[in-house]
Amino acid sequence: MSARIIMKLHVERRDQLDDDLVRIWLKHPLKPHLPAWSPGAHVDLRLEDGKIRQYSLTSDPQDLSRYAITVKRENDGRGGSSWIHEYLIEGVEARVSTPRNNFVLSETRSLLIAGGVGVTPLISMGQALNEKNLLYAFHFCSRRRQSNVERDLKNFCDSTLSTYVSDEPKSPRLDLVALIGSLPRDLHIYCCGPKRLMAEVKELTNDWNPKQIHFEFFSTEIDENYKPEPFNVIISSTGQTLRVPENHSILDMLRMAGHIIPSSCRQGVCGTCECVYRSGDVIHRDSVLSPDARQNRMMLCVSRARGSVTLDL
Amino acid sequence: MGWTGKLLNIHIAPEASYEMEELAEAELVAGRGLVGDRYYLGRGTYSPKLDCREVTLIEQEALDALVRDDPPMQGAAIKIQPFEHRRNLTVEGVPLNHLVGYRFSIGECILSGGRLNFPCRYLEQLLDRPVFLPLYNRSGLNCWIEKGGVIRPGDEIVPLNEVTSKPHR
Numbered sequence: 327m328s329a330r331i332i333m334k335l336h337v338e339r340r341d342q343l344d345d346d347l348v349r350i351w352l353k354h355p356l357k358p359h360l361p362a363w364s365p366g367a368h369v370d371l372r373l374e375d376g377k378i379r380q381y382s383l384t385s386d387p388q389d390l391s392r393y394a395i396t397v398k399r400e401n402d403g404r405g406g407s408s409w410i411h412e413y414l415i416e417g418v419e420a421r422v423s424t425p426r427n428n429f430v431l432s433e434t435r436s437l438l439i440a441g442g443v444g445v446t447p448l449i450s451m452g453q454a455l456n457e458k459n460l461l462y463a464f465h466f467c468s469r470r471r472q473s474n475v476e477r478d479l480k481n482f483c484d485s486t487l488s489t490y491v492s493d494e495p496k497s498p499r500l501d502l503v504a505l506i507g508s509l510p511r512d513l514h515i516y517c518c519g520p521k522r523l524m525a526e527v528k529e530l531t532n533d534w535n536p537k538q539i540h541f542e543f544f545s546t547e548i549d550e551n552y553k554p555e556p557f558n559v560i561i562s563s564t565g566q567t568l569r570v571p572e573n574h575s576i577l578d579m580l581r582m583a584g585h586i587i588p589s590s591c592r593q594g595v596c597g598t599c600e601c602v603y604r605s606g607d608v609i610h611r612d613s614v615l616s617p618d619a620r621q622n623r624m625m626l627c628v629s630r631a632r633g634s635v636t637l638d639l
Numbered sequence: 640m641g642w643t644g645k646l647l648n649i650h651i652a653p654e655a656s657y658e659m660e661e662l663a664e665a666e667l668v669a670g671r672g673l674v675g676d677r678y679y680l681g682r683g684t685y686s687p688k689l690d691c692r693e694v695t696l697i698e699q700e701a702l703d704a705l706v707r708d709d710p711p712m713q714g715a716a717i718k719i720q721p722f723e724h725r726r727n728l729t730v731e732g733v734p735l736n737h738l739v740g741y742r743f744s745i746g747e748c749i750l751s752g753g754r755l756n757f758p759c760r761y762l763e764q765l766l767d768r769p770v771f772l773p774l775y776n777r778s779g780l781n782c783w784i785e786k787g788g789v790i791r792p793g794d795e796i797v798p799l800n801e802v803t804s805k806p807h808r
């Protein structure tokens with residue numbers, strides 16, 4: 327499991343990139359340097375009501391004097407982005423965790439595919455790949471033209487950038503079938519965007535080595551047909567058994583039993599409540615663990631089990 | 640015991656997991672903790688557990704040993720700054736492990752040793768450094784506050800050579 331330090335940062339500046347897109351610059355009020363991070367990393371932002379949201383860092387990882395996050399106002403979202411747009415203005419305090427990275431870049435030639443605000447983690451990744459001559463191409467799809475974001479991308483990958491704007495009739499459309507069909511098979515593909523885009527990339531790369539295909543999720547898929555069943559959790563260090571009813575998570579039951587378990591998104595996307603299990607038939611319902619990691623790790627906030635699972639706690 | 644130690648740093652955090660903040664002086668309140676600290680406010684990671692945690696101390700000498708990679712248990716030297724270890728007070732010249740069950744003074748305040756602090760995986764996660772093993776048996780001392788008051792870095796710490804009536808183990 328991974329807990330993170332929470333820092334009280336100050337909003338230094340806001341750049342309104344579009345009507346519904348804002349870049350927020352954050353500085354530490356006392357320390358000249360913020361904790362280091364790697365391309366693709368995100369931070370947790372605590373909202374006023376204590377809820378937590380994840381945002382990719384969109385600044386330069388070499389410049390630790392400040393962080394930037396880029397937030398799109400999602401009017402039909404869970405309320406976090408609207409609060410940020412309204413209240414996170416210059417001079418106010420923002421409670422921000424140290425960075426975490428679930429979307430780690432390999433040192434290998436890679437293709438980046440971004441949809442909408444899903445471009446945020448890919449900005450620093452594209453920059454890092456380009457510096458090492460490993461950026462194969464950057465494809466960026468958006469509904470409206472995002473001139474400010476495009477300008478940032480062109481700063482480092484002008485020759486490899488392709489943009490697709492669905493509201494502009496003359497703009498080209500991204501043909502994923504043709505694109506993926508033509509790619510050298512040694513590439514890694516990093517994709518972040520709407521679920522439909524990621525599902526299509528996943529489908530078209532079904533016959534690729536799964537270790538070469540990487541996705542960053544900001545919300546998890548909900549399977550409406552899934553019916554949670556009760557099961558048992560066994561704590562390996564004590565032998566204690568807890569019953570997890572259908573309407574509670576393992577995380578809930580562990581906390582009720584007095585265990586101190588860090589968690590953040592409660593949707594299976596942030597990786598905070600990751601836990602090693604020793605045995606059991608686990609039903610993985612997260613969007614963060616790789617198939618390899620799932621052999622002995624699970625996310626306690628959403629994943630469940632058939633019968634029982636023994637946790638390494 | 641005959642020794643005189645010194646208080647080097649004072650840190651508090653307003654809530655569990657929050658960054659520690661350094662203070663130039665702090666008010667200790669008997670039976671509660673350092674004013675403004677998460678355990679004074681009942682918002683610490685371990686606040687729900689009944690335990691001795693009004694104020695926590697750690698030896699600078701233990702932190703210096705980690706920098707020397709002494710003993711070499713974690714593969715490499717580890718530097719932990721006073722704002723990182725999450726104990727309230729960093730002290731020098733104070734044999735903390737000998738103070739369980741004993742009273743001692745810091746400036747105008749009197750503390751008593753409740754129990755040895757135990758390193759936790761939670762701290763390892765927060766720091767992203769393997770500190771669990773190297774801090775074993777030198778992770779500091781959890782104390783009760785018997786007499787409150789104001790403390791400042793530089794205050795002398797001296798043993799009172801008296802057994803406390805507070806719970807200890």
